[in-house]
Each structure stands twice: as structure tokens, then as C-alpha cells.
Amino acid sequence: MSARTVNVGIIGGGLMGREIAAAIARWPALVDHPVRPRLTAVCDINPAALTAFDRVDTVTTKVTDYQDLLADDRVDVVYIAVRHDLHERLYVDTIRAGKALLAEKPFGIDPAAAGAISAAIDGTPGAFVRCSSEFPFFPGAQWALAHVRSGALGQIVEARSAFLHSSDIDPRKPLNWKRQNRFCGEAGVMNDLGLHVWHLPLRLGWTPRSVHATLQNIVPFRPGPNGDPEPCDTWDNATVHATTPDGFPLVAEMKRIAPGQKNTWVFEATGLEGGVRFSTSNPKAVEVFGVVDLPGIGREQSWQRVDVSSQSVWPTVTGPIFETGFSDSILQMWAAFLAEREGLLGERFGCATPEEALTAHEVAAAAARSHAQRTVVDLQPVAEART
Numbered sequence: 001m002s003a004r005t006v007n008v009g010i011i012g013g014g015l016m017g018r019e020i021a022a023a024i025a026r027w028p029a030l031v032d033h034p035v036r037p038r039l040t041a042v043c044d045i046n047p048a049a050l051t052a053f054d055r056v057d058t059v060t061t062k063v064t065d066y067q068d069l070l071a072d073d074r075v076d077v078v079y080i081a082v083r084h085d086l087h088e089r090l091y092v093d094t095i096r097a098g099k100a101l102l103a104e105k106p107f108g109i110d111p112a113a114a115g116a117i118s119a120a121i122d123g124t125p126g127a128f129v130r131c132s133s134e135f136p137f138f139p140g141a142q143w144a145l146a147h148v149r150s151g152a153l154g155q156i157v158e159a160r161s162a163f164l165h166s167s168d169i170d171p172r173k174p175l176n177w178k179r180q181n182r183f184c185g186e187a188g189v190m191n192d193l194g195l196h197v198w199h200l201p202l203r204l205g206w207t208p209r210s211v212h213a214t215l216q217n218i219v220p221f222r223p224g225p226n227g228d229p230e231p232c233d234t235w236d237n238a239t240v241h242a243t244t245p246d247g248f249p250l251v252a253e254m255k256r257i258a259p260g261q262k263n264t265w266v267f268e269a270t271g272l273e274g275g276v277r278f279s280t281s282n283p284k285a286v287e288v289f290g291v292v293d294l295p296g297i298g299r300e301q302s303w304q305r306v307d308v309s310s311q312s313v314w315p316t317v318t319g320p321i322f323e324t325g326f327s328d329s330i331l332q333m334w335a336a337f338l339a340e341r342e343g344l345l346g347e348r349f350g351c352a353t354p355e356e357a358l359t360a361h362e363v364a365a366a367a368a369r370s371h372a373q374r375t376v377v378d379l380q381p382v383a384e385a386r387t
Contacts, residue, residue, distance in 0.1 A: 003033060009099075021052075032315075037334070041059065043069040070099065147288065152274040153272075156269060163264070164255045166261055174222060189234065211376070212240075270289060285308060
């Protein structure tokens with residue numbers, strides 16, 4: 001199969017920018033993908049961050065002004081990972097420059113910013129934009145999704161989607177931009193982790209019709225640049241109890257302070273006839289629930305553990321008996337993004353859409369109102385109203 005070369009530029013050369021560079025370097029692991037990406041340009045306002053890309057021999061452009069990267073006609077696709085308060089300006093400029101965009105969540109600092117980005121997409125013929133959310137590309141997450149879609153659960157009773165880590169469990173950790181509303185957004189952890197949690201439920205059609213939320217600012221002060229305590233005014237944890245269109249409860253958890261967790265994505269759903277659950281803390285296992293015949297005992301409820309294949313959305317050279325990890329999920333996300341841009345994704349699972357990102361913002365805003373008013377808040381996400 002002849003693959004078409006696509007030149008990629010990265011704006012934001014930090015942790016995730018380097019991860020994307022590594023994923024592109026592993027592209028030969030994919031089988032018969034229609035696109036061959038080449039990382040050719042990187043931008044970061046910190047010149048020191050650009051040195052990490054000296055080892056990538058395809059990178060010919062390193063700049064500190066993102067407009068210089070956007071002006072490069074050789075760049076076809078741009079990935080952006082910057083502070084939330086910068087999303088609207090950089091995303092809109094990238095879209096209007098005619099570049100395809102894989103944007104980091106939350107897709108703007110607030111619903112208004114997300115709406116402005118969506119308006120730029122609508123106003124730019126041929127624009128192709130998706131939002132980064134890699135955890136649903138774990139093979140176990142894909143198995144869980146397929147099991148729910150199969151109807152094996154029967155009438156769904158309840159569901160849970162969560163992203164739990166402990167990056168902020170140490171109150172002595174210095175203050176950074178993700179812990180300040182003016183940079184991260186008033187939704188706090190719901191901006192930082194929310195789309196990871198909502199991606200799969202929204203794809204299943206479980207858009208909340210009402211929410212009741214509890215938000216926590218557990219560590220209100222952290223050491224500033226000189227070591228003195230400074231306000232840490234974002235929400236650390238959010239627990240959102242949502243009611244889905246089918247009437248069953250969906251619990252969504254977004255937590256930066258989850259004792260005992262390191263970086264765990266969880267999805268589970270149970271129904272009258274079956275259930276399924278998956279956690280990245282045990283990436284090789286999916287648990288499936290059902291009522292089974294036990295010889296000598298009778299029919300009983302049973303959870304069964306099944307080892308997961310290494311295969312996800314796009315086939316790879318990796319043997320199906322082997323394990324998968326975070327880097328593999330990023331590779332799969334990019335495989336889906338570039339295949340969909342070519343119109344060749346087919347029925348495979350795709351990246352989070354701008355509409356899903358906008359819905360996640362609207363749900364976060366409703367959750368904030370619920371917490372402030374100590375009440376249930378009804379909502380019809382703007383993204384649905386636009387369709």
C-alpha cells in the first residue's frame with residue numbers, strides 16, 4: 001500500500017510534544033496505514049525546549065513564534081499542547097491558516113473559548129480538527145466499548161467513567177499554571193482531565209441531561225516561586241453524578257488527588273444481563289459480568305477476567321499476546337486522526353470531536369453551578385442544540 005506523506009508541526013515542545021515525536025518515530029509499527037507522517041517543524045517559546053528535537057533528523061524548522069510555523073506551507077498538520085488560556089488564539093489562528101489540527105484538551109479555557117474555536121471551524125471550508133484523548137485507544141477500553149455496543153448488558157443500570165491520579169497529593173508541590181484559574185480555567189480539574197472521562201460516554205450517546213456535582217479544592221495554597229504560600233484556586237477533584245438520556249446514573253470522576261492512584265483511567269458499566277469494566281492500572285485485563293451455569297451449583301452471577309490483545313483501532317506488527325501501554329495509545333490516537341483526515345477511518349473509533357469537547361465544557365459549567373447552588377442542574381449541551 002502506498003502511503004501519502006504528511007508533514008507535522010508541533011506547537012509546545014514539552015512533555016506531550018516529545019511524546020508525539022516519539023509516536024511518529026514508531027509509525028512503522030502500524031500495518032498498512034494510508035499516511036506516513038514526518039515531523040518537520042517545532043515551536044516553543046523556550047529555546048531550551050527545542051533542543052529535545054535535535055535528535056529528530058526530519059525536523060528542519062525550530063522557531064519560538066508559532067506564527068512562523070503556521071506560515072510554513074510545507075506543514076500540513078499541527079499538534080498544539082499549550083496552556084489553556086492560549087488555546088483560543090492559537091487554535092483559531094491554526095484553523096484559519098488552513099492547517100489540520102489535533103488540539104489538546106480542554107479545547108479552550110471555557111465554553112465561550114470552545115465556542116469561538118468551533119465557530120472558526122464552521123467558518124473555514126475544509127477545516128479538519130479533532131481533540132486529544134488517548135486513553136480510550138487502549139485495547140481494553142475498545143473491548144469495553146464493543147461489549148456495551150453489542151447489547152450484552154441488556155438494560156443498563158449504571159455506569160462510571162473516571163480519571164484518577166495523585167500528581168498533587170504532596171501539598172509541598174510548587175504552584176504551577178494548572179493550579180491557577182487564570183491559566184487553567186475556573187473548571188479546574190474538569191478542564192484538565194474532563195475530556196478523558198467524557199470521551200467514551202459521549203460516544204455511546206450518554207450525554208448528561210442533568211448533573212449534581214461535588215467539587216473540592218483540597219490544597220488551597222502551594223509554595224510560589226520564592227517558597228512562600230500562594231493561592232491555589234483551581235478545583236483539585238470533581239465528582240459528577242449525571243443522569244443519561246436513558247435514565248440511568250453515570251458517575252464521572254476527575255481527580256488530581258486520588259490517594260493510591262498514579263495515573264488511572266477507568267470505565268465500567270453494568271446492566272440487567274451483563275457488565276464490563278476496564279482500568280489502565282491493569283491494562284492487560286477486561287472484566288466481564290454475566291449470569292452463568294455452574295455445574296453442580298446452578299445459575300449464578302459471575303465476573304470473569306479476560307486477557308486483552310495488544311490490538312486496538314489500527315493493526316500493528318505487535319503480536320496479539322503482548323501488552324500495551326500509554327505510548328501505544330498515543331500511536332493509535334494519531335493513527336485514527338490521520339486516517340480520518342484522509343477519509344479512510346471507516347467504522348473504526350475516532351478521536352474526540354469539537355462537538356464532544358464543547359459538550360464536556362458545558363457539562364463542567366453545569367457541574368460548577370450545581371456545586372455552587374447545591375442542587376441538580378438540568379442541561380442541553382450547546383453542541384447538541386447546534387445539530
